[in-house]
Amino acid sequence: GAVVSQHPSRVICKSGTSVKIECRSLDFQATTMFWYRQFPKQSLMLMATSNEGSKATYEQGVEKDKFLINHASLTLSTLTVTSAHPEDSSFYICSASNRGHPGTEAFFGQGTRLTVV
Amino acid sequence: AQSVTQLDSQVPVFEEAPVELRCNYSSSVSVYLFWYVQYPNQGLQLLLKYLSGSTLVKGINGFEAEFNKSQTSFHLRKPSVHISDTAEYFCAVSDHRGSTLGRLYFGRGTQLTVWP
Numbered sequence: 694g695a696v697v698s699q700h701p702s703r704v705i706c707k708s709g710t711s712v713k714i715e716c717r718s719l720d721f722q723a724t725t726m727f728w729y730r731q732f733p734k735q736s737l738m739l740m741a742t743s744n745e746g747s748k749a750t751y752e753q754g755v756e757k758d759k760f761l762i763n764h765a766s767l768t769l770s771t772l773t774v775t776s777a778h779p780e781d782s783s784f785y786i787c788s789a790s791n792r793g794h795p796g797t798e799a800f801f802g803q804g805t806r807l808t809v810v
Numbered sequence: 811a812q813s814v815t816q817l818d819s820q821v822p823v824f825e826e827a828p829v830e831l832r833c834n835y836s837s838s839v840s841v842y843l844f845w846y847v848q849y850p851n852q853g854l855q856l857l858l859k860y861l862s863g864s865t866l867v868k869g870i871n872g873f874e875a876e877f878n879k880s881q882t883s884f885h886l887r888k889p890s891v892h893i894s895d896t897a898e899y900f901c902a903v904s905d906h907r908g909s910t911l912g913r914l915y916f917g918r919g920t921q922l923t924v925w926p
Contacts, residue, residue: 697853699853702851725913727913727914734919735918735919736900736916736917736918736919737854737900737914737916739913739914742913784851786853786854788854788914799904799913799914800856801846801853801854801855802853803852803853804851804852804853806851
C-alpha cells in the first residue's frame with residue numbers, strides 16, 4: 694500500500710511554545726489529508742480536513758487559530774499546535790487519500806505523541 | 811451522518827482460540843467499511859476493507875470480515891489467534907461522497923488481548 698510518513702514521532706515541548714507536525718505522502722498524490730487526535734484508550738477524533746491548495750475545514754469545537762493546518766502541495770500537509778498547553782498533549786495522526794481513486798482507503802501516518810510540559 | 815458501534819471494549823482470548831470482534835454501523839447512504847489495527851504508540855494499519863461485491867472479505871494476518879447489510883454489521887473474525895494479535899482494533903466507515911472521500915468515522919475500538 695501507499696506510504697504516509699509523519700514526523701516527528703515524539704515531541705516534548707514547553708507550555709506556550711508552538712510545535713509543527715509534518716505529514717508526507719511518499720508515493721502518491723494526496724488530494725485530501727485528514728488530521729485526527731486520539732486520547733488515551735479512546736478512538737480517533739477528526740480535527741480537520743484539508744484539500745490541497747485550499748483552506749482546511751475544521752470540525753466543530755476545534756480551534757482553527759490554535760491548530761493551524763497547511764496543505765500547500767500534493768505530498769505535504771502540516772499541523773502546527775500554537776501556544777501549546779498541557780491539555781494539548783495527545784497522539785496526533787494524519788491520513789491521506791486521493792480523490793482520483795474512488796474507494797481507496799486513506800493511508801495513515803505513524804502518529805506523533807505530543808507532550809506539553 | 812455515519813456512526814459506528816463496537817460492542818466490546820475489551821476481548822480477552824487464549825492463544826489459538828477463535829475470535830470475533832463486533833461492529834455495527836448506521837448510515838443513510840451506502841458506505842465503505844474498514845477494519846484497522848493499532849499497536850501501542852503507532853498509527854493505524856489496514857486489515858481489510860469492503861467496498862462492494864462479495865460480502866466476505868479476507869484481509870491480512872488471517873483476518874476476515876463479513877458485511878451484512880440487513881443487520882448493518884461488519885464483524886471481524888479470526889479462526890485462531892496468536893499472541894502477536896494483541897492490539898487495539900478499530901472499525902470504520904466512510905461514505906461515497908467525493909468531496910470527503912477518505913474521511914473515516916471510527917468506532918471506539920476493541921482491545922484484543924491474547925493470553926498464552
